[in-house]
Amino acid sequence: xxxxxxxxxxxxxxxxxxxxxxxxxxxxxxxxxxxxxxxxxxxxxxxxxxxxxxxxxxxxxxxxxxxxxxxxxxxxxxxxxxxxxxxxxxxxxxxxxxxxxxxxxxxxxxxxxxxxxxxxxxxxxxxxxxxxxxxxxxxxxxxxxxxxxxxxxxxxxxxxxxxxxxxxxxxxxxxxxxxxxxxxxxxxxxxxxxxxxxxxxxxxxxxxxxxxxxxxxxxxxxxxxxxxxxxxxxxxxxxxxxxxxxxxxxxxxxxxxxxxxxxxxxxxxxxxxxxxxxxxxxxxx
Numbered sequence: 001x002x003x004x005x006x007x008x009x010x011x012x013x014x015x016x017x018x019x020x021x022x023x024x025x026x027x028x029x030x031x032x033x034x035x036x037x038x039x040x041x042x043x044x045x046x047x048x049x050x051x052x053x054x055x056x057x058x059x060x061x062x063x064x065x066x067x068x069x070x071x072x073x074x075x076x077x078x079x080x081x082x083x084x085x086x087x088x089x090x091x092x093x094x095x096x097x098x099x100x101x102x103x104x105x106x107x108x109x110x111x112x113x114x115x116x117x118x119x120x121x122x123x124x125x126x127x128x129x130x131x132x133x134x135x136x137x138x139x140x141x142x143x144x145x146x147x148x149x150x151x152x153x154x155x156x157x158x159x160x161x162x163x164x165x166x167x168x169x170x171x172x173x174x175x176x177x178x179x180x181x182x183x184x185x186x187x188x189x190x191x192x193x194x195x196x197x198x199x200x201x202x203x204x205x206x207x208x209x210x211x212x213x214x215x216x217x218x219x220x221x222x223x224x225x226x227x228x229x230x231x232x233x234x235x236x237x238x239x240x241x242x243x244x245x246x247x248x249x250x251x252x253x254x255x256x257x258x259x260x261x262x263x264x265x266x267x268x269x270x271x272x273x274x275x276x277x278x279x280x281x282x283x284x285x
Contacts, residue, residue: 001063002179003027003093005049005084006070007039010140011099014172015068015179020044024180029060051080054087061091066179070099073112075236081119085126095129095185097178099171102136102190103252110243131178135171135191136164136253137244139274142202143281149206150284152214157221157245158199162254164192165202167274173264189259194268196254202271209275210283221245 002019006012007028019026020041029049030036036046049060051071061067067088071077081098088096098120103110106117116134123130145154174191178184197205200216207214219227221242228238247253260268275282 001025001027001065003029003047003061003064003067004070005029005051005068006072006099007046008036009070009072010138011135011168011171011175012068012070013039014169015175016041016044018172018176019179022176022180027060027064051084054083057084057087058091061087061093064088064091064093066095066097067093068097068099068175068179073237073240078115078118078122082122085119085123085128089126089128093128095131095179096123097131097133097175097184098123099175100132100134102134102192103247104132104134108247110247111240112244113247129185131184131186132188133171133175133178133191134188136166136193137248138171139165139167139193139269139271142206143278146281146284149203149214149282150210152207152212153217154199154203154206154214155217155219155224155227156199157219157224157242157249158216159218159249160198160200161245161248161251162196162198163248164196164254164256165271166191166193166260167269170260170264170266170268173266174259177263177265184263189263190255190257191259192255192257192268194256194260194270196256197271205271205275206282209272209279 004016007016016028016039020043026044027047028039028044031050047060049056100116103113104116108114203214203216225238
């Protein structure tokens with residue numbers, strides 16, 4: 001039995017879809033079953049569980065031998081995932097696949113990377129067989145820019161930095177292999193798309209799909225944060241996003257790996273394909 005946490009999120013739901021399609025026995029953990037319509041699929045048992053309520057994890061982990069660990073981007077994800085690791089070990093989980101982040105490192109200048117680095121170290125010390133997945137920035141993150149893209153612009157403090165953006169469906173394809181095959185224990189997989197792109201190149205590709213010119217507009221980090229705060233984004237998250245952009249501007253996110261080809265045994269999805277698949281989103285329809 002495989003437990004998938006974060007099952008309704010951008011990446012988690014894609015993992016559930018692949019496991020269901022393959023006929024695997026799956027538990028999909030959600031906080032509220034009422035929010036799980038997208039993952040009510042053949043072979044999938046939707047179970048309620050809350051990282052912040054450790055007692056609820058026992059029921060979710062009952063009968064589980066492999067687990068996929070994914071929490072949303074929250075400030076207390078270290079403590080939340082720590083509780084899950086404890087519960088998974090107590091439940092006798094034999095393989096834990098952790099969805100981490102590109103550049104995970106306890107000494108990173110970016111808080112999200114430090115947090116995931118800490119959790120990775122915790123899992124290693126816990127003695128659980130593990131696989132760490134470290135994807136680069138998701139192509140799907142541009143959904144949050146859909147409004148301005150439809151109007152012809154992407155605003156970000158990215159300057160000319162290149163990023164090897166990856167489609168969430170490819171993250172899921174690697175996770176699927178790690179969860180269903182032997183030989184992935186003790187491995188760390190860095191996951192990227194097939195090319196590194198600047199935001200200006202991304203804008204051009206999206207413009208070609210929606211049939212209008214889309215420009216990349218570089219903004220200062222301070223201006224970017226002020227805009228996020230204006231739209232209700234918590235300050236800790238605005239600061240965290242600025243840290244990620246600073247990391248990218250230091251040319252640390254442009255490397256391309258062959259993980260999708262070697263582990264998932266498929267060609268990685270290009271940004272052009274991603275844009276075509278989601279054209280209606282970026283057209284504002």
